[in-house]
Amino acid sequence: MNRLALKLLLPILLLLAWELLASGSARAPRPSTxxxxxxxxxxxxxxxxGLATSLLRVFLGFATASVLAxxxxxxxxxxxxxxxxxxPLVESxxxxxxxxxxxxxxxxxxxxxxxxxxxxxxxxxxxxLINTIxxxxxxxxxxxxxxxxxxxGALTRMRVVLLxxxxxxxxxxxxxxLGVAWxxxxxxxxxxxxxxxxxxxxxQMMFVFYAYSVELNGIVVCMVAVGIVALLLDRSLRFALAxxxxxxxx
Amino acid sequence: MTDARxxxxxxTDAKIRLSGIGKSFGAPxxxxxxxxxxxxxxxPGEFLTIVGPSGCGKTTVLNMLAGLETPTTGTMTLDGxxxxxxxxxxxxxxxxYALFPWKTVxxxxxxxLVHGPAGAGLSAAEREERVRRVIELVxxxxxxxxxxxxxxxxxxxxxxxxRLMANEPQILLMDEPLAALDxxxxxxxxxxxxxxxxxxxxxxxxxxxxxxTHSIDEAVFxxxxxxxxxxxxxxxxxxxxxxxxxxRDDATRLSKGFADLCQSIWQSIRExxxxxxxx
Ligand SMILES: Nc1ncnc2c1ncn2[C@@H]1O[C@H](COP(=O)(O)OP(=O)(O)O)[C@@H](O)[C@H]1O
Ligand SMILES: [Mg+2]
Numbered sequence: 116m117n118r119l120a121l122k123l124l125l126p127i128l129l130l131l132a133w134e135l136l137a138s139g140s141a142r143a144p145r146p147s148t149x150x151x152x153x154x155x156x157x158x159x160x161x162x163x164x165g166l167a168t169s170l171l172r173v174f175l176g177f178a179t180a181s182v183l184a185x186x187x188x189x190x191x192x193x194x195x196x197x198x199x200x201x202x203p204l205v206e207s208x209x210x211x212x213x214x215x216x217x218x219x220x221x222x223x224x225x226x227x228x229x230x231x232x233x234x235x236x237x238x239x240x241x242x243x244l245i246n247t248i249x250x251x252x253x254x255x256x257x258x259x260x261x262x263x264x265x266x267x268g269a270l271t272r273m274r275v276v277l278l279x280x281x282x283x284x285x286x287x288x289x290x291x292x293l294g295v296a297w298x299x300x301x302x303x304x305x306x307x308x309x310x311x312x313x314x315x316x317x318x319q320m321m322f323v324f325y326a327y328s329v330e331l332n333g334i335v336v337c338m339v340a341v342g343i344v345a346l347l348l349d350r351s352l353r354f355a356l357a358x359x360x361x362x363x364x365x
Numbered sequence: 366m367t368d369a370r371x372x373x374x375x376x377t378d379a380k381i382r383l384s385g386i387g388k389s390f391g392a393p394x395x396x397x398x399x400x401x402x403x404x405x406x407x408x409p410g411e412f413l414t415i416v417g418p419s420g421c422g423k424t425t426v427l428n429m430l431a432g433l434e435t436p437t438t439g440t441m442t443l444d445g446x447x448x449x450x451x452x453x454x455x456x457x458x459x460x461x462y463a464l465f466p467w468k469t470v471x472x473x474x475x476x477x478l479v480h481g482p483a484g485a486g487l488s489a490a491e492r493e494e495r496v497r498r499v500i501e502l503v504x505x506x507x508x509x510x511x512x513x514x515x516x517x518x519x520x521x522x523x524x525x526x527x528r529l530m531a532n533e534p535q536i537l538l539m540d541e542p543l544a545a546l547d548x549x550x551x552x553x554x555x556x557x558x559x560x561x562x563x564x565x566x567x568x569x570x571x572x573x574x575x576x577x578t579h580s581i582d583e584a585v586f587x588x589x590x591x592x593x594x595x596x597x598x599x600x601x602x603x604x605x606x607x608x609x610x611x612x613r614d615d616a617t618r619l620s621k622g623f624a625d626l627c628q629s630i631w632q633s634i635r636e637x638x639x640x641x642x643x644x
Contacts, residue, residue, distance in 0.1 A: 255461075255463065257459050257461055257463035258463055258465060260431075260433050260451075260457075260459070260463065261457070261459060261463040261465075262476070262480065262481075263433070263450075263451045264431055264432075264433070264451040264452075264453075264455065264456065264457040265453060265456070265476065265477035265480070265481040265483065265532060266451070266452065266453025266477070266481040266482045266483070267477075267480045267481045271480055275480055276465065279465070279467040280465075280466075280467070282467070360467070361512070362466045362467045362468075362512045362513075362514060363466065363467075
């Protein structure tokens, strides 16, 4: 109880300082005005709808990335020839930020959900792929051998040895990928801006506040919401991870 | 020094025959020779132990017998047919145990019965019963639901031993299987091992065992023959027939014959052992 109080002390002091320092200016957002704005945006349904739209896009893109990256990573990690040939391709795309693909993607897919999902999938793809490859390559060789000497067939070995052995690394890749996906969706929605109109997610809401209504409190509400969601996503995935791989205790 | 070919000249029905086996690792230009010119007939139903200093190629020999490594030179046959890869008739216990970290003790031990041919024809209840029996045998009752990372080294080794036994392979290839155990447990499991192998049964009903150990006592106590390897490169130094009567028990451990055989083997490797320790 005492430790909790100690933890909260600094944030509370900072908020107080912010409130006092900003109270001189009429337009500068303050904790009190931000809370008011948050309440209004929640009551009107704008904030929940925006968040839900962005989250749905993230989950669609993240699922797409996982479905592509995990099998590819398993093949690349276990078949040296495939890795040798695909690695240059992966390494040349990897440094290209998802947001840099936006112009192409808008031309191809427009500014709606499809484009957003594509951006997210691209961003989440690489961490999942790289971690899956590493996980497969780091498998204790005698584990596969043990199953082999017990007469277990090659496909079954893949399923019952290789996959579970690489699972902790794959899940870490997915956790990183989900974090990256959330960052990417906000950036993509911001960049696409008002074009998508009412269809927008939280990023587009921020753009509208910035470019049209010049509502600073609204922007801060969105930023805080983005941060809280990122934290919740990471924590819930961490929890799920510990449940999914109880054997790889830290 | 005894030549393997001479001792085996009378044996026509080798279970496993190694002829001129060699194994090198690394680049062909600068190879590390792990095993050189090893010829050996392993008899059906024989308990063969291999001793030699650490790094002399014992594990490499076992991996070749398992079909996990291909010899660089020479030929290897099982029942007259060339060994091309692993097979469920040859069960392996690895020096590093190779337990599946995501499986509990029970899951590890039942692995071969569930996913391999060892469990074919057994009902789920029969599998469970066999797993339960080997768990009891190696003294792991009560730890069935633990994961390997929750076990001590000695317990992990017993899980690996139990997994091998659950599969009941015709040929057991064991790499220092009792090395991590305390002295008392080791003695109990040596006795158990001889019982499972079938030392009370006629020779024709016994399984064939190739057993690596660094303990001379253990090698002599268990074996029909002890193969002594020398190191760098691993070569056949000596094959010692152990004619101690069976069944063997604590009386064997205290007998003069036992002590003499241990002493004789120690004499033939002491020089190398000292050299390995001092450098
Ligand atoms: N995969 C490998 N690559 C290169 N060298 C190896 C490999 N496996 C074993 N060796 C070498 O072969 C020799 C014999 O090793 P090993 O069979 O493990 O010995 P032992 O089991 O008797 O301790 C050692 O010098 C070891 O370094
Ligand atoms: Mg070894």
